[in-house]
Amino acid sequence: MLELTVYGIVFGSIISLGAIGLSLVYGIIRFANFAHGDLMSTGAYVALFMVTVVLGWMGIPDTNFGSLSFGWRMLIALPVSMFVVAWVAIALDRILYRKLRVKGSHVGIMAMSSLGAAFIIRMIILIVWGADSLFYRPGILRPALELPVGIKIRPDQILILVMVFVLVALLHLFLQKTKLGKAMRATSDNMELALVSGIDTERVIIWTWGIGGALAAAGGILYGIDVQLHPYMGWNFLIPLFAATILGTIGNIYGALVGGLVIGIAQQVSTAFLMPTYKPAVAFLFMILILLVRPKGIFGGKD
Amino acid sequence: MIILEAKNITAGYTTEVNILTDVNVRLESGQIVSVIGPNGAGKSTLLKTIFGILKPANGKISLKNEDITGLRPNKVAQKGISYVPQVDNVFPSLTIQENLEMGAFIREDDYSQRLNEIYELFPILGERRKQKAGQLSGGQRQMVAMGRALMLDPQVLLLDEPSAGLAPNLVEMIFEKIIDINKTGVSMIIVEQNAREALKMADHGYVLAMGRNVLDDSGEALLANEEVGRLYLGG
Numbered sequence: 200m201l202e203l204t205v206y207g208i209v210f211g212s213i214i215s216l217g218a219i220g221l222s223l224v225y226g227i228i229r230f231a232n233f234a235h236g237d238l239m240s241t242g243a244y245v246a247l248f249m250v251t252v253v254l255g256w257m258g259i260p261d262t263n264f265g266s267l268s269f270g271w272r273m274l275i276a277l278p279v280s281m282f283v284v285a286w287v288a289i290a291l292d293r294i295l296y297r298k299l300r301v302k303g304s305h306v307g308i309m310a311m312s313s314l315g316a317a318f319i320i321r322m323i324i325l326i327v328w329g330a331d332s333l334f335y336r337p338g339i340l341r342p343a344l345e346l347p348v349g350i351k352i353r354p355d356q357i358l359i360l361v362m363v364f365v366l367v368a369l370l371h372l373f374l375q376k377t378k379l380g381k382a383m384r385a386t387s388d389n390m391e392l393a394l395v396s397g398i399d400t401e402r403v404i405i406w407t408w409g410i411g412g413a414l415a416a417a418g419g420i421l422y423g424i425d426v427q428l429h430p431y432m433g434w435n436f437l438i439p440l441f442a443a444t445i446l447g448t449i450g451n452i453y454g455a456l457v458g459g460l461v462i463g464i465a466q467q468v469s470t471a472f473l474m475p476t477y478k479p480a481v482a483f484l485f486m487i488l489i490l491l492v493r494p495k496g497i498f499g500g501k502d
Numbered sequence: 503m504i505i506l507e508a509k510n511i512t513a514g515y516t517t518e519v520n521i522l523t524d525v526n527v528r529l530e531s532g533q534i535v536s537v538i539g540p541n542g543a544g545k546s547t548l549l550k551t552i553f554g555i556l557k558p559a560n561g562k563i564s565l566k567n568e569d570i571t572g573l574r575p576n577k578v579a580q581k582g583i584s585y586v587p588q589v590d591n592v593f594p595s596l597t598i599q600e601n602l603e604m605g606a607f608i609r610e611d612d613y614s615q616r617l618n619e620i621y622e623l624f625p626i627l628g629e630r631r632k633q634k635a636g637q638l639s640g641g642q643r644q645m646v647a648m649g650r651a652l653m654l655d656p657q658v659l660l661l662d663e664p665s666a667g668l669a670p671n672l673v674e675m676i677f678e679k680i681i682d683i684n685k686t687g688v689s690m691i692i693v694e695q696n697a698r699e700a701l702k703m704a705d706h707g708y709v710l711a712m713g714r715n716v717l718d719d720s721g722e723a724l725l726a727n728e729e730v731g732r733l734y735l736g737g
Contacts, residue, residue, distance in 0.1 A: 378603070378607070381596065381600050381603060381604065382604065382607060384593070384595060384596060384600075385593045385596055385600075385601075385604045387595075388593040388594055388595050388596065389590055389593055389594075391555075391587075391590070392587065392590060392591060392592075392593065393593075393604070394555075394574075394575050394576060395553070395555070395575050395579070395585055395587065396579070396604050396605055396607055396650060397575070397576040397579035397580065397607050397608040397654070398576065398604065398607045398608075399576060
Protein backbone atom coordinates (compact mmCIF):
# COMPACT_ATOMS: atom_id res chain seq x y z
CA MET A 200 0.00 0.00 0.00
CA LEU A 201 2.75 2.37 1.00
CA GLU A 202 4.65 1.32 -2.09
CA LEU A 203 1.64 2.06 -4.28
CA THR A 204 1.43 5.49 -2.68
CA VAL A 205 5.04 6.16 -3.58
CA TYR A 206 4.41 5.04 -7.17
CA GLY A 207 1.33 7.25 -7.10
CA ILE A 208 3.46 10.22 -6.13
CA VAL A 209 5.81 9.52 -9.04
CA PHE A 210 2.93 9.12 -11.49
CA GLY A 211 1.11 12.06 -9.93
CA SER A 212 4.11 14.35 -10.27
CA ILE A 213 4.10 13.61 -14.00
CA ILE A 214 0.36 14.37 -14.17
CA SER A 215 1.12 17.61 -12.32
CA LEU A 216 3.51 18.80 -15.03
CA GLY A 217 0.77 18.42 -17.61
CA ALA A 218 -1.95 19.79 -15.37
CA ILE A 219 0.07 22.90 -14.51
CA GLY A 220 0.41 23.75 -18.19
CA LEU A 221 -3.28 23.10 -18.83
CA SER A 222 -4.23 25.28 -15.87
CA LEU A 223 -1.81 28.04 -16.86
CA VAL A 224 -3.25 28.27 -20.36
CA TYR A 225 -6.81 28.13 -19.05
CA GLY A 226 -6.06 30.87 -16.55
CA ILE A 227 -4.94 33.26 -19.27
CA ILE A 228 -7.21 32.60 -22.22
CA ARG A 229 -10.08 30.63 -20.59
CA PHE A 230 -9.68 27.78 -22.99
CA ALA A 231 -9.55 24.03 -22.25
CA ASN A 232 -6.90 22.64 -24.56
CA PHE A 233 -7.79 19.02 -25.32
CA ALA A 234 -4.55 18.69 -27.26
CA HIS A 235 -2.50 19.15 -24.10
CA GLY A 236 -2.06 15.42 -23.51
CA ASP A 237 -0.81 15.00 -27.05
CA LEU A 238 1.74 17.72 -26.46
CA MET A 239 3.09 15.37 -23.77
CA SER A 240 3.35 12.59 -26.39
CA THR A 241 5.05 14.99 -28.77
CA GLY A 242 7.66 15.76 -26.12
CA ALA A 243 8.29 12.08 -25.48
CA TYR A 244 8.70 11.25 -29.18
CA VAL A 245 10.85 14.27 -29.98
CA ALA A 246 13.16 13.12 -27.16
CA LEU A 247 13.12 9.60 -28.63
CA PHE A 248 14.13 10.99 -32.01
CA MET A 249 16.96 12.93 -30.34
CA VAL A 250 18.19 9.97 -28.32
CA THR A 251 18.01 7.33 -31.05
CA VAL A 252 18.88 9.38 -34.14
CA VAL A 253 20.22 12.90 -33.77
CA LEU A 254 22.49 12.55 -30.76
CA GLY A 255 23.82 9.19 -31.93
CA TRP A 256 24.66 10.76 -35.26
CA MET A 257 26.39 13.58 -33.42
CA GLY A 258 28.53 11.04 -31.59
CA ILE A 259 27.20 11.55 -28.08
CA PRO A 260 28.02 8.32 -26.17
CA ASP A 261 25.11 6.09 -25.28
CA THR A 262 26.13 5.25 -21.73
CA ASN A 263 24.11 5.39 -18.56
CA PHE A 264 24.59 7.50 -15.46
CA GLY A 265 25.27 4.98 -12.66
CA SER A 266 22.16 2.92 -12.03
CA LEU A 267 19.88 5.22 -14.03
CA SER A 268 18.51 3.98 -17.34
CA PHE A 269 19.79 6.94 -19.32
CA GLY A 270 22.78 9.19 -19.77
CA TRP A 271 24.06 12.25 -21.58
CA ARG A 272 21.83 11.73 -24.58
CA MET A 273 18.66 12.04 -22.51
CA LEU A 274 20.08 14.91 -20.51
CA ILE A 275 20.51 16.82 -23.76
CA ALA A 276 17.29 15.55 -25.34
CA LEU A 277 15.11 16.71 -22.44
CA PRO A 278 15.71 20.48 -22.74
CA VAL A 279 15.80 20.30 -26.55
CA SER A 280 12.44 18.54 -26.62
CA MET A 281 10.98 21.00 -24.12
CA PHE A 282 12.09 23.84 -26.37
CA VAL A 283 10.68 22.20 -29.49
CA VAL A 284 7.30 21.43 -27.92
CA ALA A 285 7.13 24.97 -26.52
CA TRP A 286 7.23 26.16 -30.12
CA VAL A 287 4.76 23.51 -31.24
CA ALA A 288 2.33 24.83 -28.63
CA ILE A 289 2.97 28.44 -29.66
CA ALA A 290 2.52 27.55 -33.34
CA LEU A 291 -0.75 25.75 -32.56
CA ASP A 292 -2.00 28.88 -30.86
CA ARG A 293 -0.89 31.27 -33.60
CA ILE A 294 -2.11 29.13 -36.51
CA LEU A 295 -5.33 27.82 -35.00
CA TYR A 296 -6.57 28.98 -31.61
CA ARG A 297 -5.69 32.65 -31.91
CA LYS A 298 -7.56 32.96 -35.19
CA LEU A 299 -10.68 31.51 -33.57
CA ARG A 300 -10.20 33.72 -30.50
CA VAL A 301 -9.93 36.89 -32.57
CA LYS A 302 -13.13 35.92 -34.40
CA GLY A 303 -14.81 35.55 -31.00
CA SER A 304 -15.61 31.86 -31.55
CA HIS A 305 -17.72 29.95 -29.05
CA VAL A 306 -15.85 27.90 -26.40
CA GLY A 307 -17.36 24.76 -27.91
CA ILE A 308 -15.74 25.52 -31.24
CA MET A 309 -12.44 26.16 -29.49
CA ALA A 310 -12.67 22.84 -27.64
CA MET A 311 -13.53 20.98 -30.86
CA SER A 312 -10.62 22.58 -32.68
CA SER A 313 -8.23 21.47 -29.94
CA LEU A 314 -9.66 17.98 -30.18
CA GLY A 315 -8.90 18.10 -33.90
CA ALA A 316 -5.38 19.31 -33.20
CA ALA A 317 -4.95 16.39 -30.79
CA PHE A 318 -5.96 13.92 -33.53
CA ILE A 319 -3.56 15.45 -36.02
CA ILE A 320 -0.63 15.28 -33.60
CA ARG A 321 -1.43 11.67 -32.70
CA MET A 322 -1.74 10.63 -36.33
CA ILE A 323 1.61 12.18 -37.16
CA ILE A 324 3.18 10.18 -34.31
CA LEU A 325 1.47 7.01 -35.56
CA ILE A 326 2.67 7.60 -39.11
CA VAL A 327 6.28 8.25 -38.09
CA TRP A 328 6.79 5.82 -35.22
CA GLY A 329 3.99 3.26 -35.65
CA ALA A 330 1.47 1.98 -33.13
CA ASP A 331 3.77 -0.16 -30.97
CA SER A 332 5.03 0.70 -27.54
CA LEU A 333 8.59 1.95 -27.58
CA PHE A 334 11.25 2.46 -24.94
CA TYR A 335 14.10 4.91 -24.66
CA ARG A 336 16.24 1.94 -23.71
CA PRO A 337 14.71 -1.39 -24.59
CA GLY A 338 15.35 -4.70 -22.91
CA ILE A 339 17.32 -3.55 -19.94
CA LEU A 340 16.35 -4.66 -16.47
CA ARG A 341 16.15 -1.72 -14.21
CA PRO A 342 17.29 -2.59 -10.72
CA ALA A 343 15.26 -1.28 -7.81
CA LEU A 344 16.53 0.27 -4.64
CA GLU A 345 15.11 -0.92 -1.37
CA LEU A 346 14.09 1.90 0.96
CA PRO A 347 13.92 1.40 4.77
CA VAL A 348 10.21 0.51 5.08
CA GLY A 349 10.46 -2.11 2.38
CA ILE A 350 9.50 0.20 -0.46
CA LYS A 351 11.13 -0.68 -3.74
CA ILE A 352 11.83 2.27 -5.95
CA ARG A 353 13.93 2.58 -9.09
CA PRO A 354 16.64 5.24 -9.24
CA ASP A 355 14.85 6.59 -12.34
CA GLN A 356 11.79 7.30 -10.25
CA ILE A 357 13.75 9.25 -7.66
CA LEU A 358 15.20 11.31 -10.48
CA ILE A 359 11.71 11.92 -11.89
CA LEU A 360 10.63 13.34 -8.54
CA VAL A 361 13.73 15.53 -8.39
CA MET A 362 13.16 16.77 -11.95
CA VAL A 363 9.52 17.64 -11.28
CA PHE A 364 10.48 19.42 -8.08
CA VAL A 365 13.14 21.47 -9.89
CA LEU A 366 10.79 22.41 -12.75
CA VAL A 367 7.98 23.42 -10.41
CA ALA A 368 10.40 25.42 -8.24
CA LEU A 369 11.72 27.22 -11.33
CA LEU A 370 8.19 27.99 -12.46
CA HIS A 371 7.34 29.27 -8.99
CA LEU A 372 10.35 31.60 -8.99
CA PHE A 373 9.51 32.77 -12.50
CA LEU A 374 5.92 33.61 -11.57
CA GLN A 375 6.74 35.26 -8.25
CA LYS A 376 9.97 37.10 -8.98
CA THR A 377 10.21 38.09 -12.63
CA LYS A 378 8.40 40.94 -14.31
CA LEU A 379 7.02 38.69 -17.02
CA GLY A 380 5.89 36.10 -14.48
CA LYS A 381 4.02 38.73 -12.50
CA ALA A 382 2.50 40.03 -15.72
CA MET A 383 1.34 36.48 -16.44
CA ARG A 384 -0.43 36.30 -13.08
CA ALA A 385 -1.88 39.76 -13.65
CA THR A 386 -3.19 38.76 -17.08
CA SER A 387 -4.70 35.63 -15.56
CA ASP A 388 -6.46 37.79 -12.95
CA ASN A 389 -7.86 40.34 -15.36
CA MET A 390 -6.85 40.48 -19.01
CA GLU A 391 -8.55 43.80 -19.73
CA LEU A 392 -6.88 45.55 -16.79
CA ALA A 393 -3.53 44.06 -17.86
CA LEU A 394 -4.01 45.61 -21.28
CA VAL A 395 -5.02 48.91 -19.69
CA SER A 396 -1.82 48.80 -17.60
CA GLY A 397 0.23 48.62 -20.76
CA ILE A 398 1.06 44.91 -20.49
CA ASP A 399 1.57 43.34 -23.90
CA THR A 400 -0.95 40.56 -23.37
CA GLU A 401 -0.19 38.85 -26.69
CA ARG A 402 3.40 38.36 -25.56
CA VAL A 403 2.14 36.99 -22.25
CA ILE A 404 -0.08 34.52 -24.14
CA ILE A 405 2.87 33.34 -26.25
CA TRP A 406 4.97 32.77 -23.14
CA THR A 407 2.12 30.92 -21.46
CA TRP A 408 1.82 28.49 -24.35
CA GLY A 409 5.58 28.08 -24.45
CA ILE A 410 5.83 27.25 -20.76
CA GLY A 411 2.78 24.99 -20.90
CA GLY A 412 4.24 23.15 -23.89
CA ALA A 413 7.67 22.78 -22.31
CA LEU A 414 6.23 21.36 -19.08
CA ALA A 415 4.02 18.96 -21.05
CA ALA A 416 7.10 17.76 -22.96
CA ALA A 417 8.97 17.16 -19.71
CA GLY A 418 5.98 15.24 -18.35
CA GLY A 419 5.80 13.08 -21.46
CA ILE A 420 9.52 12.31 -21.41
CA LEU A 421 9.52 11.45 -17.71
CA TYR A 422 6.57 9.11 -18.29
CA GLY A 423 8.50 7.56 -21.17
CA ILE A 424 11.46 6.98 -18.88
CA ASP A 425 9.27 5.55 -16.12
CA VAL A 426 6.98 3.37 -18.23
CA GLN A 427 7.03 3.42 -22.04
CA LEU A 428 6.19 5.49 -25.08
CA HIS A 429 2.95 4.93 -26.91
CA PRO A 430 1.11 7.11 -29.45
CA TYR A 431 -1.95 7.13 -27.19
CA MET A 432 -0.06 7.98 -24.00
CA GLY A 433 -1.01 11.65 -24.14
CA TRP A 434 -4.62 10.89 -24.93
CA ASN A 435 -4.75 8.56 -21.91
CA PHE A 436 -3.35 11.36 -19.78
CA LEU A 437 -6.15 13.71 -20.70
CA ILE A 438 -8.71 12.59 -18.09
CA PRO A 439 -6.15 12.60 -15.23
CA LEU A 440 -4.94 16.02 -16.42
CA PHE A 441 -8.42 17.51 -16.36
CA ALA A 442 -9.28 15.78 -13.08
CA ALA A 443 -6.13 17.23 -11.49
CA THR A 444 -6.73 20.68 -12.94
CA ILE A 445 -10.35 20.84 -11.80
CA LEU A 446 -9.53 19.38 -8.38
CA GLY A 447 -6.86 22.02 -7.86
CA THR A 448 -9.16 24.79 -9.12
CA ILE A 449 -8.82 25.67 -12.79
CA GLY A 450 -6.24 28.40 -13.31
CA ASN A 451 -4.40 27.73 -10.04
CA ILE A 452 -1.05 26.13 -10.82
CA TYR A 453 -0.29 25.23 -7.20
CA GLY A 454 -3.68 23.57 -7.10
CA ALA A 455 -2.81 21.67 -10.27
CA LEU A 456 0.34 20.39 -8.57
CA VAL A 457 -1.60 19.11 -5.57
CA GLY A 458 -4.40 17.84 -7.82
CA GLY A 459 -1.90 15.89 -9.91
CA LEU A 460 -0.44 14.19 -6.86
CA VAL A 461 -3.89 13.31 -5.45
CA ILE A 462 -5.08 11.84 -8.76
CA GLY A 463 -1.79 9.97 -9.23
CA ILE A 464 -1.96 8.41 -5.79
CA ALA A 465 -5.66 7.57 -6.18
CA GLN A 466 -5.02 5.86 -9.49
CA GLN A 467 -2.11 3.76 -8.23
CA VAL A 468 -3.66 2.83 -4.90
CA SER A 469 -6.83 1.76 -6.71
CA THR A 470 -4.84 -1.06 -8.31
CA ALA A 471 -4.79 -2.75 -4.90
CA PHE A 472 -8.54 -3.28 -5.22
CA LEU A 473 -9.26 -3.00 -8.92
CA MET A 474 -7.78 -4.24 -12.17
CA PRO A 475 -5.09 -1.81 -13.34
CA THR A 476 -7.05 -1.26 -16.54
CA TYR A 477 -9.63 0.63 -14.47
CA LYS A 478 -7.08 3.28 -13.50
CA PRO A 479 -8.39 5.91 -15.97
CA ALA A 480 -11.91 5.28 -14.64
CA VAL A 481 -10.69 6.24 -11.17
CA ALA A 482 -9.53 9.63 -12.44
CA PHE A 483 -12.83 10.04 -14.27
CA LEU A 484 -14.78 9.17 -11.14
CA PHE A 485 -12.75 11.73 -9.19
CA MET A 486 -13.48 14.37 -11.79
CA ILE A 487 -17.23 13.71 -11.67
CA LEU A 488 -17.22 13.76 -7.86
CA ILE A 489 -15.37 17.06 -7.74
CA LEU A 490 -17.69 18.60 -10.29
CA LEU A 491 -20.71 17.48 -8.27
CA VAL A 492 -19.45 18.33 -4.80
CA ARG A 493 -17.07 21.22 -5.26
CA PRO A 494 -16.94 22.41 -8.86
CA LYS A 495 -14.55 25.22 -8.04
CA GLY A 496 -11.95 22.79 -6.71
CA ILE A 497 -10.18 22.73 -3.38
CA PHE A 498 -8.61 26.14 -3.79
CA GLY A 499 -11.67 27.87 -5.22
CA GLY A 500 -12.74 30.70 -2.98
CA LYS A 501 -15.61 33.05 -3.51
CA ASP A 502 -15.09 34.63 -6.86
CA MET B 503 -2.77 74.99 -23.18
CA ILE B 504 -5.06 72.18 -24.24
CA ILE B 505 -3.46 68.88 -23.29
CA LEU B 506 -6.18 66.48 -24.41
CA GLU B 507 -8.95 66.99 -26.89
CA ALA B 508 -11.67 64.66 -28.12
CA LYS B 509 -13.36 66.12 -31.16
CA ASN B 510 -16.66 65.05 -32.74
CA ILE B 511 -16.44 61.56 -31.24
CA THR B 512 -18.95 59.02 -32.45
CA ALA B 513 -18.43 55.57 -30.95
CA GLY B 514 -20.14 52.43 -29.69
CA TYR B 515 -19.59 48.78 -28.86
CA THR B 516 -20.93 47.58 -32.18
CA THR B 517 -20.85 49.24 -35.56
CA GLU B 518 -24.65 49.41 -35.70
CA VAL B 519 -25.33 51.19 -32.42
CA ASN B 520 -23.48 54.32 -31.45
CA ILE B 521 -23.43 55.24 -27.76
CA LEU B 522 -21.71 58.56 -28.37
CA THR B 523 -22.67 60.99 -31.11
CA ASP B 524 -20.51 63.94 -31.99
CA VAL B 525 -19.14 64.45 -28.48
CA ASN B 526 -16.53 67.11 -27.78
CA VAL B 527 -14.39 67.34 -24.65
CA ARG B 528 -11.33 69.47 -23.99
CA LEU B 529 -8.92 69.26 -21.10
CA GLU B 530 -6.63 72.17 -20.23
CA SER B 531 -3.24 71.32 -18.82
CA GLY B 532 -3.28 71.00 -15.03
CA GLN B 533 -7.05 71.11 -14.78
CA ILE B 534 -9.81 68.75 -13.69
CA VAL B 535 -12.68 68.15 -16.07
CA SER B 536 -15.75 66.40 -14.68
CA VAL B 537 -18.20 64.68 -16.96
CA ILE B 538 -21.65 64.21 -15.48
CA GLY B 539 -24.95 62.97 -16.78
CA PRO B 540 -27.59 60.33 -16.17
CA ASN B 541 -26.97 56.60 -16.34
CA GLY B 542 -26.42 55.44 -19.89
CA ALA B 543 -25.36 58.88 -21.09
CA GLY B 544 -22.14 57.42 -22.45
CA LYS B 545 -19.75 58.80 -19.85
CA SER B 546 -17.76 55.58 -19.39
CA THR B 547 -17.83 54.95 -23.12
CA LEU B 548 -16.18 58.33 -23.63
CA LEU B 549 -13.24 57.38 -21.38
CA LYS B 550 -12.90 53.97 -23.02
CA THR B 551 -12.81 55.62 -26.42
CA ILE B 552 -10.18 58.16 -25.38
CA PHE B 553 -8.04 55.34 -23.97
CA GLY B 554 -8.31 53.21 -27.10
CA ILE B 555 -10.35 50.35 -25.64
CA LEU B 556 -13.02 51.31 -28.16
CA LYS B 557 -12.27 52.63 -31.61
CA PRO B 558 -14.34 55.67 -32.54
CA ALA B 559 -16.39 55.37 -35.71
CA ASN B 560 -15.74 59.02 -36.26
CA GLY B 561 -13.81 61.86 -34.64
CA LYS B 562 -10.33 62.62 -33.49
CA ILE B 563 -8.49 62.33 -30.18
CA SER B 564 -5.32 64.28 -29.68
CA LEU B 565 -2.83 64.52 -26.86
CA LYS B 566 -0.81 67.75 -27.01
CA ASN B 567 -1.72 68.12 -30.69
CA GLU B 568 -0.55 64.58 -31.47
CA ASP B 569 -3.22 62.41 -33.04
CA ILE B 570 -3.75 59.30 -30.89
CA THR B 571 -7.05 58.16 -32.40
CA GLY B 572 -7.27 54.38 -32.71
CA LEU B 573 -4.08 53.53 -30.82
CA ARG B 574 -4.22 50.40 -28.66
CA PRO B 575 -4.46 50.98 -24.88
CA ASN B 576 -0.84 49.97 -24.20
CA LYS B 577 0.32 52.54 -26.77
CA VAL B 578 -1.95 55.22 -25.33
CA ALA B 579 -0.46 54.45 -21.90
CA GLN B 580 3.01 54.95 -23.34
CA LYS B 581 1.97 58.37 -24.61
CA GLY B 582 1.18 59.49 -21.06
CA ILE B 583 -2.47 58.75 -20.38
CA SER B 584 -3.55 56.40 -17.58
CA TYR B 585 -7.01 55.01 -17.02
CA VAL B 586 -8.74 53.68 -13.93
CA PRO B 587 -11.76 51.53 -14.79
CA GLN B 588 -14.84 51.68 -12.58
CA VAL B 589 -15.02 47.98 -11.69
CA ASP B 590 -12.45 45.18 -11.59
CA ASN B 591 -9.70 47.75 -11.37
CA VAL B 592 -7.16 45.77 -9.32
CA PHE B 593 -5.43 42.41 -9.79
CA PRO B 594 -6.95 40.52 -6.82
CA SER B 595 -4.39 37.71 -6.54
CA LEU B 596 -1.43 40.07 -6.71
CA THR B 597 -0.12 41.97 -3.70
CA ILE B 598 -0.51 45.73 -3.46
CA GLN B 599 3.12 46.16 -4.40
CA GLU B 600 2.79 43.84 -7.40
CA ASN B 601 -0.30 45.74 -8.53
CA LEU B 602 1.73 48.93 -8.53
CA GLU B 603 4.62 47.21 -10.32
CA MET B 604 2.20 46.16 -13.05
CA GLY B 605 1.27 49.81 -13.44
CA ALA B 606 4.93 50.44 -14.21
CA PHE B 607 5.14 47.50 -16.63
CA ILE B 608 6.19 49.55 -19.65
CA ARG B 609 8.73 51.60 -17.68
CA GLU B 610 12.28 50.57 -18.41
CA ASP B 611 13.87 52.90 -15.84
CA ASP B 612 14.13 52.54 -12.07
CA TYR B 613 10.73 53.44 -10.69
CA SER B 614 11.41 52.88 -6.98
CA GLN B 615 11.22 56.65 -6.40
CA ARG B 616 7.77 56.74 -7.96
CA LEU B 617 6.70 53.76 -5.84
CA ASN B 618 7.70 55.66 -2.70
CA GLU B 619 5.76 58.71 -3.85
CA ILE B 620 2.64 56.57 -4.27
CA TYR B 621 3.13 55.14 -0.78
CA GLU B 622 3.45 58.68 0.56
CA LEU B 623 0.22 59.64 -1.15
CA PHE B 624 -1.55 56.52 0.18
CA PRO B 625 0.28 55.57 3.40
CA ILE B 626 -2.08 52.66 4.10
CA LEU B 627 -0.90 50.96 0.90
CA GLY B 628 2.69 51.16 2.07
CA GLU B 629 1.81 49.51 5.36
CA ARG B 630 0.04 46.66 3.58
CA ARG B 631 2.23 46.32 0.52
CA LYS B 632 2.50 42.51 0.89
CA GLN B 633 -1.24 42.03 1.22
CA LYS B 634 -3.26 40.71 -1.70
CA ALA B 635 -5.42 43.34 -3.36
CA GLY B 636 -8.39 40.97 -3.36
CA GLN B 637 -8.53 41.13 0.44
CA LEU B 638 -8.79 44.92 0.61
CA SER B 639 -11.85 47.06 1.29
CA GLY B 640 -13.48 49.04 -1.49
CA GLY B 641 -11.76 52.29 -0.56
CA GLN B 642 -8.35 50.68 -0.39
CA ARG B 643 -8.92 48.96 -3.72
CA GLN B 644 -9.70 52.30 -5.28
CA MET B 645 -6.41 53.62 -3.88
CA VAL B 646 -4.53 50.66 -5.37
CA ALA B 647 -6.26 51.25 -8.69
CA MET B 648 -5.33 54.92 -8.72
CA GLY B 649 -1.81 54.15 -7.52
CA ARG B 650 -1.37 51.63 -10.32
CA ALA B 651 -2.47 54.21 -12.88
CA LEU B 652 -0.10 56.82 -11.43
CA MET B 653 2.98 54.61 -11.68
CA LEU B 654 3.59 55.78 -15.24
CA ASP B 655 3.77 59.41 -14.14
CA PRO B 656 0.93 60.17 -16.53
CA GLN B 657 0.16 63.63 -17.86
CA VAL B 658 -3.50 62.77 -17.99
CA LEU B 659 -5.49 60.53 -15.67
CA LEU B 660 -8.90 59.20 -16.69
CA LEU B 661 -11.04 58.19 -13.69
CA ASP B 662 -14.26 56.27 -14.19
CA GLU B 663 -16.56 56.80 -11.19
CA PRO B 664 -13.92 56.71 -8.47
CA SER B 665 -16.60 57.03 -5.77
CA ALA B 666 -18.84 54.21 -7.01
CA GLY B 667 -19.89 51.86 -4.23
CA LEU B 668 -17.97 53.65 -1.48
CA ALA B 669 -19.29 54.71 1.93
CA PRO B 670 -19.83 58.51 2.24
CA ASN B 671 -16.76 59.13 4.45
CA LEU B 672 -14.60 57.21 1.96
CA VAL B 673 -16.02 59.18 -0.96
CA GLU B 674 -14.80 62.36 0.69
CA MET B 675 -11.37 60.83 1.30
CA ILE B 676 -11.03 59.65 -2.32
CA PHE B 677 -12.02 63.08 -3.64
CA GLU B 678 -9.41 64.69 -1.37
CA LYS B 679 -6.81 62.32 -2.81
CA ILE B 680 -7.89 63.22 -6.32
CA ILE B 681 -7.30 66.90 -5.55
CA ASP B 682 -3.89 65.99 -4.08
CA ILE B 683 -2.99 64.11 -7.25
CA ASN B 684 -4.14 67.02 -9.39
CA LYS B 685 -1.90 69.35 -7.37
CA THR B 686 1.13 67.28 -8.42
CA GLY B 687 0.43 68.43 -11.97
CA VAL B 688 -1.70 65.58 -13.33
CA SER B 689 -4.58 66.74 -15.54
CA MET B 690 -7.73 64.66 -15.19
CA ILE B 691 -11.03 63.74 -16.70
CA ILE B 692 -13.40 62.35 -14.09
CA VAL B 693 -16.67 60.65 -14.86
CA GLU B 694 -19.01 60.72 -11.86
CA GLN B 695 -22.50 59.85 -10.69
CA ASN B 696 -21.81 61.96 -7.64
CA ALA B 697 -22.26 65.05 -9.78
CA ARG B 698 -22.29 67.73 -7.11
CA GLU B 699 -18.97 66.67 -5.60
CA ALA B 700 -17.44 66.15 -9.01
CA LEU B 701 -18.38 69.65 -10.15
CA LYS B 702 -17.10 71.22 -6.91
CA MET B 703 -13.56 70.16 -7.64
CA ALA B 704 -13.77 70.58 -11.41
CA ASP B 705 -12.30 73.49 -13.31
CA HIS B 706 -14.63 72.67 -16.13
CA GLY B 707 -17.65 70.41 -16.41
CA TYR B 708 -19.48 68.69 -19.23
CA VAL B 709 -23.03 67.41 -19.12
CA LEU B 710 -23.77 64.46 -21.38
CA ALA B 711 -27.18 62.99 -22.08
CA MET B 712 -28.13 60.28 -24.57
CA GLY B 713 -24.57 60.26 -25.83
CA ARG B 714 -24.50 63.92 -26.78
CA ASN B 715 -23.06 67.11 -25.35
CA VAL B 716 -25.80 69.02 -23.54
CA LEU B 717 -23.91 71.73 -21.73
CA ASP B 718 -20.45 72.70 -20.73
CA ASP B 719 -19.22 75.45 -18.48
CA SER B 720 -16.99 76.05 -15.49
CA GLY B 721 -17.67 73.77 -12.52
CA GLU B 722 -19.05 76.65 -10.47
CA ALA B 723 -21.35 77.87 -13.22
CA LEU B 724 -22.80 74.40 -13.72
CA LEU B 725 -23.36 74.07 -9.96
CA ALA B 726 -25.22 77.39 -10.02
CA ASN B 727 -27.21 76.50 -13.13
CA GLU B 728 -30.84 75.90 -12.18
CA GLU B 729 -31.57 73.41 -14.91
CA VAL B 730 -28.47 71.34 -14.16
CA GLY B 731 -29.41 71.41 -10.48
CA ARG B 732 -32.92 70.21 -11.18
CA LEU B 733 -32.03 67.55 -13.73
CA TYR B 734 -28.70 66.19 -12.57
CA LEU B 735 -27.94 67.27 -9.03
CA GLY B 736 -31.15 66.09 -7.44
CA GLY B 737 -32.86 69.40 -6.69
